């Protein structure tokens with residue numbers, strides 16, 4: 341196959357990058373700053389255009405002003421005016437209501453005016469209800485060619501049936517290999533490093549199984565409340581918003597088998613097998629192995645904050661802002677190893693981490709001295725996804741000195757900041773460039789999304805018929821006490837990282 345000239349060079353083609361929902365929070369807070377950073381690295385090829393679409397009454401200059409403000413706000417002191425000028429020269433805006441057939445010819449004309457070889461990317465940063473209709477309009481105006489790509493933001497549906505409906509509607513216009521379903525956790529450096537740590541080193545692999553691993557913990561805690569996203573969040577809740585996608589993806593990367601090579605389908609094939617091996621939850625399992633919570637009044641960074649229902653203005657809401665659960669992967673490698681997952685808003689700190697807790701040494705051979713730990717503690721590998729990306733391996737060492745052997749916990753500490761002395765790019769920088777390059781490895785395939793919904797759905801069903809509401813936890817804490825009980829019942833505790 342001969343590549344068009346614009347696809348040569350570093351694999352980055354010229355692109356017409358259309359963002360539907362260009363004035364929204366995601367676009368201005370994440371997409372525009374990511375494009376700025378890539379512009380600063382000279383990664384956007386000449387002729388590449390950024391075409392914003394929304395209902396807001398903005399011409400090109402009006403939208404450029406909006407983009408300029410967003411950059412000043414989100415990039416701050418590092419903003420380089422020369423790069424801003426270069427980026428803004430690429431920017432256009434079209435006023436379009438995606439829910440109606442009117443005005444789409446404007447997009448058709450604009451795209452036809454550009455580089456004929458430009459790869460067309462359609463990034464749908466709107467409510468998912470518009471995904472199907474937007475794809476239908478793009479098809480009608482004849483702008484979906486074989487090299488076009490569509491990017492879908494989460495959530496893909498609110499359950500299995502609605503996810504299938506979205507996937508079917510989009511699939512009528514775009515082939516599966518043209519569809520990029522974003523899970524921004526997969527774009528995080530430390531998440532990709534998890535694959536490298538596991539599969540570019542040999543020392544972990546012999547231990548990475550039920551023989552040596554006691555259990556795995558995955559925590560994603562946030563200090564923010566729902567803020568401006570209450571309308572969306574109240575119809576979603578923590579299970580749909582975080583567990584169905586980000587936490588299950590992290591679990592997949594911990595549990596998956598090594599693919600034969602890192603290719604566009606191989607990694608996704610292995611993740612799919614993990615999702616399919618998750619032990620389905622019966623109603624009794626849900627009652628025993630899941631906890632849902634909702635924040636009440638409390639503190640955020642020392643400041644008094646309202647409860648979820650006060651913030652939302654909906655006293656009757658039954659939506660959870662916290663989930664903790666115990667999952668199992670039913671396969672040869674992981675049989676009997678619990679995976680404890682928890683996530684919540686308005687918790688005591690912002691941290692995303694994975695902790696692999698190894699089994700205790702089978703025999704305590706060192707004599708116990710007063711004031712020291714009685715026996716070697718279980719080794720733990722803390723994978724710090726954010727902030728302060730890095731890893732710590734917690735071990736036991738001999739305290740220096742004569743007069744017996746005293747055991748002390750110590751850690752081997754890998755900090756990304758110290759080891760690499762480089763800016764950690766935001767996940768969207770990597771993912772947007774992968775879309776333009778046409779590399780879907782870090783995006784979710786349809787079967788993955790649907791397998792994740794298949795596992796989550798019995799929990800949603802059970803919760804919808806059980807009368808108990810989410811348990812209250814004060815804002816600024818580590819969640820409801822029932823979450824501690826969930827893991828302590830198994831003789832284990834949540835591992836709180838030393839990094840704050």
Ligand SMILES: NC(=O)C1=CN([C@@H]2O[C@H](COP(=O)(O)OP(=O)(O)OC[C@H]3O[C@@H](n4cnc5c(N)ncnc54)[C@H](OP(=O)(O)O)[C@@H]3O)[C@@H](O)[C@H]2O)C=CC1
Pocket residue numbers: 360361362363364365366367393394395396436437438439464465466467468470493494495572
């Ligand atoms: N914000 C975030 O951090 C995250 C968001 N997401 C997902 O991304 C998507 C967008 O979220 P977010 O940016 O927060 O939402 P916002 O409500 O902030 O923005 C929605 C955007 O869509 C535009 N829009 C709405 N209706 C139409 C329409 N009929 N025709 C054309 N444009 C329309 C709005 O502009 P206008 O009103 O001017 O038309 C606005 O630009 C959602 O699916 C969300 O779940 C996913 C992960 C994180």
Ligand SMILES: O=C1O[C@H](COP(=O)(O)O)[C@@H](O)[C@H](O)[C@H]1O
Pocket residue numbers: 562581582692
């Ligand atoms: O997708 C989402 O993720 C964010 C958390 O992302 P992070 O990168 O800041 O950890 C979450 O706040 C939001 O509710 C959810 O939709």
